[in-house]
Amino acid sequence: MAGKEKRVEAITAMDQDFTQWYTDVVLKSELIDYSSVKGCMILRPYGFAIWENIQKNLDQMFKDTGHENVAMPMFIPESLLQKEKDHVEGFAPEVAWVTHGGSEKLAERLCIRPTSETLFCDHYSQIIQSWRDLPKLYNQWVSVVRWEKTTRPFLRSTEFYWQEGHTAHATAQEAVEETIRMLNVYADFYRDYLAIPVVKGQKTEKEKFAGAVDTYTVEAMMHDGKALQSATSHYFGDGFAKAFEIQYSDKNNQLQYVHQTSWGLSTRSIGAIIMVHGDDSGLVLPPRIAPIQTVIVPIAAHKAGVLEKAKEMKAELAKQFRVKLDDSDKMPGWKFSEYEMKGVPLRIELGPRDLEQNQCVAVRRDNGEKIVLSLDGLTESVQTLLDEIHEGLYQRALESLNSRIYDASDWQTMSELIAEKPGFVRAMWCGDLACELMIKEELGATSRCLPFDQVKVADTCVCCGKPAVKEVIWGKAY
RNA sequence: CGAGGUGUAGCGCAGUUGGCUAGCGCGCCUGCUUUGGGAGCAGGAUGUCGGGGGUUCGAGUCCCUUCACCUCGACCA
Structure with missing residues (x-):
C-alpha cells in the first residue's frame, strides 16, 4: 500500500x-x-x-x-x-x-x-x-x-x-x-x-x-x-x-x-x-518518543494459536520496546487506520497464514512499506526497523528543509520568494531595526535568526542597499 | 484586541414563513455472526437546542445580551 x-x-x-x-x-x-x-x-x-x-x-x-x-x-x-x-x-x-x-x-x-x-x-x-x-x-x-x-x-x-x-x-x-x-x-x-x-x-x-x-x-x-x-x-x-x-x-x-x-x-x-x-493519514511519530513504538494486530484472533502467539510476541518485544497488543474485537482494517492516525511507527500483523510459516508482517508508518519478518530474532529486526524509520524521517525532513531555503540578494527577489515560495529566505542585512521592521511590515516575514553558518548571499542589505553586516534567515513563523 | 464564522445527543449535521412528542448518520450498550485495509443483522440507551433575558397563545427558529470555540490579521515559547 x-x-x-x-x-x-x-x-x-x-x-x-x-x-x-x-x-x-x-x-x-x-x-x-x-x-x-x-x-x-x-x-x-x-x-x-x-x-x-x-x-x-x-x-x-x-x-x-x-x-x-x-x-x-x-x-x-x-x-x-x-x-x-x-x-x-x-x-x-x-x-x-x-x-x-x-x-x-x-x-x-x-x-x-x-x-x-x-x-x-x-x-x-x-x-x-x-x-x-x-x-x-x-x-x-x-x-x-x-x-x-x-x-x-x-x-x-x-x-x-x-x-x-x-x-x-x-x-x-x-x-x-x-x-x-x-x-x-x-x-x-x-x-x-x-x-x-x-x-x-x-x-x-x-x-x-x-x-x-x-x-x-x-x-x-x-x-x-x-x-x-x-x-x-x-x-x-x-x-x-x-x-x-x-x-x-x-x-x-x-x-x-x-x-x-x-x-x-x-x-x-x-x-x-x-x-x-505528519501526513494525510495523521500523525507520524519518531520512534524514540512514540508512546507506542510497535502495535501488534492479530488477524482472525479467534483461530487457534493466533492470540497465544501474539501475546507471546508482545511479552518478548516488551522487554525492549513500548509495545501494544490490540486484541479488541474491532476489525483489523479499523485498527490499521487507527494506529496510522496515531502515528505508531511500526505495525506488526500476525495471522493464521503467518503462524504456519513462523513469520509476521511489519508495516512501516513512515513509508507504508510491508516487510515479512521471521519470528526468530524479531527483537533485533524491530530494533533495526525503528532505527531505519528514525533515520528515514530525519532525512526526509532534512531534504524538505534544505530544498526550501532560498537566496535573495535584492528586494524584488525577496518579496517574490516570501510571497510565492513557502520556506526560508537567506538575505543580507545591514543591522538596522528599520529594515527588519520594513520587511515584516511589507512582506510579512520576520527574522528567524542570524545563522551560525553564515553564507554571504550579497554585499548589501536586501532592504536598504547599504553595506550588509550579517546574513539573516527570514520566514513566516508560527 | 480588530474582522469574519460556528454553537442542536459523545462526534458530524438536518430542522421550512415561529406550530404537535426535536430528527438523521456515525459512535456507544446487549446478543449472534464476522476478522490480511475502517464488517453484517437484530434490539437498546442518550438532549439545559451554549447561558441569561425578552417578544408571543406558542421559540431550536424572531429580538437583546453574554459566553465559548474556529479562521484571518495586530502582539508573543
Whole structure:
C-alpha cells in the first residue's frame, strides 16, 4: 500500500487546509482536548506520554551536562517581577494576576509565572556567596502561564509545559559557553529523538528575550514552510545579577556579579513533531518518543494459536520496546487506520497464514512499506526497523528543509520568494531595526535568526542597499 | 484586541414563513455472526437546542445580551 494514500476520511487533507488538518490531527489522535478554560488544553494520555518521553530523554541530557532539577513556586510577587526593567516590560502584557486569597484581598498581588528568571535570581542572591558556590546549574520542569490572545494547541496555549534551565556562573565566558552548550543540546535532541533538523542561530535585537544580552534559537521548518522557534537559549550577562544583587567573593576576596543564562524547550516541540512528520493519514511519530513504538494486530484472533502467539510476541518485544497488543474485537482494517492516525511507527500483523510459516508482517508508518519478518530474532529486526524509520524521517525532513531555503540578494527577489515560495529566505542585512521592521511590515516575514553558518548571499542589505553586516534567515513563523 | 464564522445527543449535521412528542448518520450498550485495509443483522440507551433575558397563545427558529470555540490579521515559547 502506498504510504501517501489518504485512508482516514475524518482528517482534512494537508494541502487543502493545513491549519484544519493540524486541528483534526491533535483532536482525532487524542493528543489533547480543549478544556473549559479559554486557551488551555488538556493533555490526554497519548499526548502526555509523548511529553513524558521528551522529558525523560532531554532530562538525561541535562543531567549528563551537570544540571540539577529544582521546583520554584508558581507565584511571583509583583515587586520581584519588576526588578529587571526590560524583563517586566516584555512580559507585563501577558501575565495573569492573583489578587485574592479566599475572600481577602492580597496586600501585594502575585503574578502566575510566565517564566521564572526573577524567582531563580531572588533565590540565587540568597544562596550564592563564594566562587565556591559556582556554577549553579539548575533546571525545572513546570508549566507557565501567558495570557495569549490567539491560542492554538501546543503552538501557543495560555498555560504550557516546558523546562526552564537557569544557571549562574563566575565569568561571562563560562556563561556564554553554557548558552551555546545548551543550544547544541536542543539541536542534538531535535535530531536524535524527534528526527527534526534545525537551523541554529542568534536572534536579532528585536526578537531576543526580554532582559537578555543575546538570545540563540533553533528554528525548524514545518510542512507548510513556516518556521517554528523550537527552543531558545539566552545569555544574560550580569544584568539580572545587578538588578537582584547576586554577588560572590572571588578568589581575591573581591565582590563580583554572576553571569547568567536561561534556556527552554516547551510542549511546542510536540507541535513541531506533528507539523514536520505528519501526513494525510495523521500523525507520524519518531520512534524514540512514540508512546507506542510497535502495535501488534492479530488477524482472525479467534483461530487457534493466533492470540497465544501474539501475546507471546508482545511479552518478548516488551522487554525492549513500548509495545501494544490490540486484541479488541474491532476489525483489523479499523485498527490499521487507527494506529496510522496515531502515528505508531511500526505495525506488526500476525495471522493464521503467518503462524504456519513462523513469520509476521511489519508495516512501516513512515513509508507504508510491508516487510515479512521471521519470528526468530524479531527483537533485533524491530530494533533495526525503528532505527531505519528514525533515520528515514530525519532525512526526509532534512531534504524538505534544505530544498526550501532560498537566496535573495535584492528586494524584488525577496518579496517574490516570501510571497510565492513557502520556506526560508537567506538575505543580507545591514543591522538596522528599520529594515527588519520594513520587511515584516511589507512582506510579512520576520527574522528567524542570524545563522551560525553564515553564507554571504550579497554585499548589501536586501532592504536598504547599504553595506550588509550579517546574513539573516527570514520566514513566516508560527 | 480588530474582522469574519460556528454553537442542536459523545462526534458530524438536518430542522421550512415561529406550530404537535426535536430528527438523521456515525459512535456507544446487549446478543449472534464476522476478522490480511475502517464488517453484517437484530434490539437498546442518550438532549439545559451554549447561558441569561425578552417578544408571543406558542421559540431550536424572531429580538437583546453574554459566553465559548474556529479562521484571518495586530502582539508573543
